[in-house]
Amino acid sequence: xxxxxxxxxxxxxxxxxxxxxxxxxxxxxxxxxxxxxxxxxxxxxxxxxxxxxxxxxxxxxxxxxxxxxxxxxxxxxxxxxxxxxxxxxxxxxxxxxxxxxxxxxxxxxxxxxxxxxxxxxxxxxxxxxxxxxxxxxxxxxxxxxxxxxxxxxxxxxxxxxxxxxxxxxxxxxxxxxxxxxxxxxxxxxxxxxxxxxxxxxxxxxxxxxxxxxxxxxxxxxxxxxxxxxxxxxxxxxxxxxxxxxxxxxxxxxxxxxxxxxxxxxxxxxxxxxxxxxxxxxxxxxxxxxxxxxxxxxxxxxxxxxxxxxxxxxxxxxxxxxxxxxxxxxxxxxxxxxxxxxxxxxxxxxxxxxxxxxxxxxxxxxxxxxxxxxxxxxxxxxxxxxxxxxxxxxxxxxxx
Numbered sequence: 309x310x311x312x313x314x315x316x317x318x319x320x321x322x323x324x325x326x327x328x329x330x331x332x333x334x335x336x337x338x339x340x341x342x343x344x345x346x347x348x349x350x351x352x353x354x355x356x357x358x359x360x361x362x363x364x365x366x367x368x369x370x371x372x373x374x375x376x377x378x379x380x381x382x383x384x385x386x387x388x389x390x391x392x393x394x395x396x397x398x399x400x401x402x403x404x405x406x407x408x409x410x411x412x413x414x415x416x417x418x419x420x421x422x423x424x425x426x427x428x429x430x431x432x433x434x435x436x437x438x439x440x441x442x443x444x445x446x447x448x449x450x451x452x453x454x455x456x457x458x459x460x461x462x463x464x465x466x467x468x469x470x471x472x473x474x475x476x477x478x479x480x481x482x483x484x485x486x487x488x489x490x491x492x493x494x495x496x497x498x499x500x501x502x503x504x505x506x507x508x509x510x511x512x513x514x515x516x517x518x519x520x521x522x523x524x525x526x527x528x529x530x531x532x533x534x535x536x537x538x539x540x541x542x543x544x545x546x547x548x549x550x551x552x553x554x555x556x557x558x559x560x561x562x563x564x565x566x567x568x569x570x571x572x573x574x575x576x577x578x579x580x581x582x583x584x585x586x587x588x589x590x591x592x593x594x595x596x597x598x599x600x601x602x603x604x605x606x607x608x609x610x611x612x613x614x615x616x617x618x619x620x621x622x623x624x625x626x627x628x629x630x631x632x633x634x635x636x637x638x639x640x641x642x643x644x645x646x647x648x649x650x651x652x653x654x655x656x657x658x659x660x661x662x663x664x665x666x667x668x669x670x671x672x673x674x675x676x677x678x679x680x681x682x683x684x685x686x687x688x689x690x691x692x693x694x695x696x697x698x699x700x701x702x703x704x705x706x707x
Contacts, residue, residue: 333448333507334460337441339499340400341464343407344434346472346492348376348663353477353568354485355552356561361485364420366553367671372427373549374667379431380660385521387436388653397509400440401500406433408496415489435660439652442637446648447510454641459583459634466579466630470572477565524650529643529703534658536594536693536705537636541662543601543689544629546670547608547682549663554679557612567622574623575630582631586638591705594635598694601628605690609683639705 351358351372358369391399410430417423445461446454476488524530547554552564560567582593604624611617636655644651673681697705 334445334457336499336503336507337444337461338464338467339495340404340437340503341441341462342468342472343404343464343492343496343499344437345465345468346476347407347411347430347489348373348434349468349473349548350476350480350485350488352549352551353473353564354480354488355550356564357481358485362418362420362423366550367674368420370549370667370671372423373545374664375424376427376431376434377660377662377664377667379428379433380435381657381664383432384435384439384656384660385650385653387432388439388650388656389521391436392649395509395511396440396444397503397507399436400444400507401504403433403437403440404496404500404503406430408493408500411489411493411496415486415493431660435653435656438637438656438659439649442641442652443649444507444510446641454638456583456586458638458641459579459586462634462637463576463579465633466572466575466626468572469575469626469629470569472572474565474569474572477568481565521650521654524644524647524654527643527645527647527651529700529706530640530651530654532696532700532704533636533639533643534654536598536697536700537640537655537658538662539689539693539696540598540601540632540636541659542666542669543605543662543686543693544625544632545663545666546673546686546689547625549667550670550674550679550682553674554608554612554682555618557679558615558618559613560615560618567619570619570622571626571629574626578627578630579634582634586634588707590635590638590642590707591701593631594639594697594705595694597628597631597635598690598697600624602687602690602694604628605683605687609680609687612680612683642707643704 351369355366355369358372359366362369407430410426410433413426414423414430417426441461442458445457449457480488551568552561555561555564555567578597585593601624604621607617607621607624611621636659637652640651640655641648669685670682673679673685700706
């Protein structure tokens with residue numbers, strides 16, 4: 309079934325320049341995801357220097373991640389519904405231009421309120437971008453390769469976590485966090501030029517085929533995928549948003565960049581595995597990833613002061629998170645059927661709701677119970693996601 313976000317072409321050769329063109333364009337899509345994830349998560353790695361520079365608490369810096377998520381949560385679904393009929397390329401370029409603008413503002417802002425506004429608006433841009441990236445990737449290849457194409461396009465996420473965040477954290481401590489956000493703007497400017505010259509355009513959804521949010525929400529499997537997405541991201545970001553304070557428990561406050569590098573490298577390994585297996589074993593990959601994440605959370609809780617076991621836990625955690633975007637976006641596209649674009653916007657909302665609420669819950673846990681409490685809350689949440697995904701064998705995570 310073809311419709312929102314799907315293309316009627318059955319072969320990559322239906323697009324100009326065939327396989328080579330797809331490879332170049334997939335790199336561009338991955339780079340857009342790289343920019344998005346880097347923009348979203350850098351405050352976690354730069355929590356301490358941003359706190360010192362702005363003379364605000366670590367918890368208030370953490371809210372820069374929260375407000376980013378809120379921007380996506382509040383606007384992803386209505387903006388996606390509003391733009392269903394728009395041509396895809398102009399919308400994609402507008403998103404990249406948004407990253408250029410709002411990261412530039414972040415780099416020069418000295419007022420906390422201005423930073424919050426810029427972070428909210430760039431979160432709005434991110435909410436729209438994720439649905440576009442996923443759909444572009446699926447429309448560039450034949451049906452049987454859609455999951456693998458999604459994995460290629462999602463490479464930007466683990467690369468940002470493996471290289472972007474730890475390198476950004478290192479140089480942010482060395483030359484200042486403002487320089488890092490300015491560098492992201494420069495990357496966005498280059499990508500904007502390349503995409504404007506080389507990215508193909510796809511038509512939006514015909515007016516007569518528009519679907520409502522309620523219709524999509526009632527499709528079999530959609531609610532299960534959204535619940536798993538929300539709890540997975542909530543569990544993940546309770547720790548990730550405040551990784552600095554947690555690592556101080558094990559005397560690793562000077563090794564945040566190293567720990568994030570371990571996390572990031574294993575996300576790449578995870579994404580490679582999912583790219584090979586996803587088109588045949590989506591369900592097994594989801595259940596395995598959640599189980600390994602639960603094990604990592606348990607280790608984080610039991611060994612908060614043991615650096616080597618913290619490092620192992622970071623690796624397991626990264627392995628599971630690296631596969632999450634591709635698994636969840638593929639699952640929602642499958643159950644969304646002809647309404648894949650609207651379903652993707654719901655996934656973005658669930659994803660960023662988890663991130664936003666995690667920022668708030670993490671701050672409360674940090675202030676009232678300390679960073680050691682993160683792991684146990686994570687474990688309960690991820691076990692809930694594992695139960696729901698296990699039960700969704702007929703629709704949601706069925707193949």
